[in-house]
Structure formats: structure tokens, C-alpha cells
Amino acid sequence: MPSDTSSDPYVEPIAFGQRMQILRTRRGMTRSVLAGLVGKSPSWVKQVEGGRLQMPKLPVVLRIAEALRVPDLAELTGDQSMAVDLFTGPGHPRLAHVQAAIDKFPLPTEREAAPAAHLRERLVRAWRARHTSPNHREVIGALLPDLIRDAQVAVLQAESVSARRTAQARLSEAYSLSQFFLAYQPDPSLLWRVVERSLIAAQESEDAHTIGVAAWLAGQAHRDSGHGHFDAADAVSVSTLRFLEPLLPSAGDDLLALAGALQYEVGYTAARRGDVGTAWRHWDTAKAMADRLPADYYHPVTSFSQAVMGAHAVTIAVELRAGGESVRQAAAAEAATIPSRPRRARHRIEEARAYQLDGQAEAALASLGKAYEAAPETIRYNGYARRILLEEAESKNPAQRRRASELAAKIGTLAA
Known part of the structure; x- marks a missing residue:
């Protein structure tokens, strides 16, 4: 029967490739973008979606789920025994x-x-x-x-x-x-x-500061909703920056930091798009604004500061899928200078993503261990950390498999 609506990938027992295509389309993502995010070619994505290639192994499935922001792995695989929350916490x-x-x-x-x-x-x-x-x-x-x-x-x-x-x-x-x-x-x-x-x-x-904080968080909510909402994320951040711009010459530290945080958010979204030049340009602008703040200053909501810019650089490089650059930025960033425990834990998770992207699984697990020490609830609710632990729990290396499984059990990703 003809219909003008998409089929629901969670109702009928359809193939993995079809589920992947439906979920990708719903996210407003092209094959080329998905291919770049999972380290494959657009033709590979097309072959999987067309059923010419079977469901890949778990590490690649997890990367696809991460790229598509699939909250439950079973929604992608169709296998209820793989019902694992990824980007929705427990x-x-x-x-x-x-x-x-x-x-x-x-x-x-x-x-x-x-x-x-x-x-x-x-x-x-x-x-x-x-x-x-x-x-x-x-x-x-x-x-x-x-x-x-x-x-x-x-x-x-x-x-x-x-x-x-x-x-x-x-x-x-x-x-x-x-x-x-x-x-x-x-x-x-x-x-x-x-x-x-x-x-x-x-x-x-x-109140300008209150408006800025609300807009900063709204932009993040849009971006975390997927590629189809990136334009909305940018619109909120850019329009708020224009609103704040006339106030900045005489602004106090809090308002200046908020403008810097919004600049970084535009760069972060650009990195998620794969736009290298725009991503680093906005990071540079944000860094210049951070350098105008006192060395010990830390924004009470956004965590924007001189100390956090190294962590932001790691995130930009990771989102651009630049493994070597991600590790270089991770080595340069000083997590110990970040006073906020949840923000420090978030940085350790981004550091773990950098190491895994560069093929350094042991270093990635060590960073996740440090994230757990800093703030257990941050790693427990973070989809990237959960994906890395699930992937490394399937490692052929017994030591890595044991370490990943033990930490996954601690945060509730695997049963103890």
C-alpha cells in the first residue's frame, strides 16, 4: 500500500542496512558524511544499505550508532539481545x-x-x-x-x-x-x-548574561539532536553573539567568557560537519577571548576559561576525525588545571576518543579510568565512553578486554 511516510525500523524485522538507511535519512545525514564519521567510503555505506554487504562487526556497528546518535543499539541492529543504551543514560x-x-x-x-x-x-x-x-x-x-x-x-x-x-x-x-x-x-x-x-x-x-547562558545551552540541545539540527544550533549561537557584540568592549569577565563559549560552540558544530577551516577559526577566536580573562578565572556555567581551551582543542580535532592531531592536542592539554570535576572527566573522555581514533586502545582505556576517578556520573551518562568500553570489551587482547569489561561493569554498561 503506497504511503508518504518512512517505514519504522523498529516494527518490522528488516535488514540491518535498511535500518541504517532509515536512521541516517531521519538524521538528515548524507552517505558521504556517515562514511567519514565511521572511517569508510560512501560506496561501502551504499552497499551496506543496499544489502550487498552484511551487518559489520560490533566495533563498526558501535561507530555507526555513535554517528547516528542511536539511543539504543537494538534500534540499529534489530537484535533485542543487543539492547544497550548508548546516548541515553540509565x-x-x-x-x-x-x-x-x-x-x-x-x-x-x-x-x-x-x-x-x-x-x-x-x-x-x-x-x-x-x-x-x-x-x-x-x-x-x-x-x-x-x-x-x-x-x-x-x-x-x-x-x-x-x-x-x-x-x-x-x-x-x-x-x-x-x-x-x-x-x-x-x-x-x-x-x-x-x-x-x-x-x-x-x-x-x-539580562544579557542570562540570555547568553540560555542560548548557549539551547544551541547544544539542537546540535545533540543530530545533523539535521546543526543549522538551528548555529542560528542560536550566532544571533546571540551579534546581540552581545555591542556590549563586549565594556563587558565584565562573565559576559566576555560567555561570548567566548558561544564562539567555541560554533566551531564545535563546524567540526561535527567536517568543516576544518571554520572549526579552527572559531576556536582561535575563542582562544583570543579566553586570553583576555584572568588566568584563574572560570565561568560558573559554561566552564569557559584559559584552562579549558586545550580540552576544547582536543574535541575539535576528534570531531574532525584527525587521529594524530587529536593525540597531539591531548598531550598539550593539561587536565589537572580544569577545576570542574565533571568538565575534567569530560575532557578525559575526549582524550580517550583521541587515543582510540589513533589506534591507541590502552591509552584510551587509561583515560577513561581517569574520567571515572574525576566524576563517575559523567562517564556513566556519556555515550562516547560507553561506545569505547563496549568496543574494547570485544578486543582480542585479553588485558584490554578485562580492563574495559571491569570499567563497563562499574558504570553499568555491562552487568557485573
Whole structure:
């Protein structure tokens, strides 16, 4: 029966190649782009999709799943015994409580609003806790329900235009903090509700820094949705940079750092596209902005700083699939100077990607071990780390296989 809709790769028992083609098309990705991401030729992709080549071995399947941002490996393979979450984490125990606070419809008379200064101090402490805690989702997950409710009520009970704008800024900040908790959780619709609410509250606040933070996170949400959303990611980042540009000559450190973080995001998205020149050009611009900041400065939300630029360079090189350059940048970056534990763990994961891309599996596993030491919850919810561990758990080298399996069991990718 004719239909103008795509077939669903999860309903009928269809071949691996057909599933791959449907998922690739849904992501708005060409064969050439997918081929580059998995280290194959476009003709190879075409032959797999056409059924002339059978399903490849697990390491290549994992790379395809990573490139297509497939949340569950079974969606690509059709084999329910391979039902492994990759880019969706296991679901945090505090997710239901945070969701309830986000979903609840607050009333102006429900509770008395906390003083503005008190709410601001609680948010400052929450950001600090996120950066210093190894299990940062557990910590901020405990704080978020009350923060969200109090911020909502503060907006409803504001008695002046100025007070309402301040309250909207605090509400947007609470939603921004929520996005760090909700990333890679098994409820993408909840994440997008928070992204949109944060943007609306930021606009209502008319505060440049608040608007910039909300836009920075919205751009990441678009980019993480796949190649078909890269233009939306760039649009958010570029338009916000234009908004901030007139303010930068007299800007303080926080606003300057935020502009630098947005510049880097444009470069990151370009790297995901495979655009070498644009990626490094925006990294250079961001680096120049970082160099204008004090050496010990660290942005409380974006982590933008002089210290993080080396880590950003590793990510750019990895996304460009430049193995040798990735390792060179990893060797030059100093993870110990990054004060945020989750950001330091993220850098170690990117370092692991660099080493694996360069064929150095043992070094990749060592970096993942350091990521686990820095922040276990970061590696537990990171799809790249999960993919590397699953791939190396199938290694022919017994020592690598054992090491990968032990760490995978620790983070819950494999049963202990």
C-alpha cells in the first residue's frame, strides 16, 4: 500500500542496512558524511544499505550508532539481545522528582517566595556543588525540585517590573541548571521543555548574561539532536553573539567568557560537519577571548576559561576525525588545571576518543579510568565512553578486554 511516510525500523524485522538507511535519512545525514564519521567510503555505506554487504562487526556497528546518535543499539541492529543504551543514560533515581517539579503548575498563593538574595545564593551554591562533586547529578538532583518551585513562585509574586525581571533571571538559571541534570536522561521531551522555558524566562529578564547562558545551552540541545539540527544550533549561537557584540568592549569577565563559549560552540558544530577551516577559526577566536580573562578565572556555567581551551582543542580535532592531531592536542592539554570535576572527566573522555581514533586502545582505556576517578556520573551518562568500553570489551587482547569489561561493569554498561 503506497504511503508518504518512512517505514519504522523498529516494527518490522528488516535488514540491518535498511535500518541504517532509515536512521541516517531521519538524521538528515548524507552517505558521504556517515562514511567519514565511521572511517569508510560512501560506496561501502551504499552497499551496506543496499544489502550487498552484511551487518559489520560490533566495533563498526558501535561507530555507526555513535554517528547516528542511536539511543539504543537494538534500534540499529534489530537484535533485542543487543539492547544497550548508548546516548541515553540509565535514568537517574532523582529524575522523577525533578520531572514532578518541572511539570507542576504553580499557583501564586501556593507558598511564600524566598527572598531574592537567598534564592540567588542557593543557585550560586548549586553551581559550585555541580563543579566540585564527583556524583554531580545526585547533588543537583536533590537541590533542583525546591529551586525550581521557589524560582517559579518568585516570578508569580514579584511586586514590581524590576523584581519580576530579576526573578525571571533566577528562574531561567534554575532551568539552565536542570539541563545539566537532564542531559542524556531517557526523557528528551522533558529536556526540550526546560530548554524552551529557560529561553523564555531569559528573554523576559532582559539580562544579557542570562540570555547568553540560555542560548548557549539551547544551541547544544539542537546540535545533540543530530545533523539535521546543526543549522538551528548555529542560528542560536550566532544571533546571540551579534546581540552581545555591542556590549563586549565594556563587558565584565562573565559576559566576555560567555561570548567566548558561544564562539567555541560554533566551531564545535563546524567540526561535527567536517568543516576544518571554520572549526579552527572559531576556536582561535575563542582562544583570543579566553586570553583576555584572568588566568584563574572560570565561568560558573559554561566552564569557559584559559584552562579549558586545550580540552576544547582536543574535541575539535576528534570531531574532525584527525587521529594524530587529536593525540597531539591531548598531550598539550593539561587536565589537572580544569577545576570542574565533571568538565575534567569530560575532557578525559575526549582524550580517550583521541587515543582510540589513533589506534591507541590502552591509552584510551587509561583515560577513561581517569574520567571515572574525576566524576563517575559523567562517564556513566556519556555515550562516547560507553561506545569505547563496549568496543574494547570485544578486543582480542585479553588485558584490554578485562580492563574495559571491569570499567563497563562499574558504570553499568555491562552487568557485573
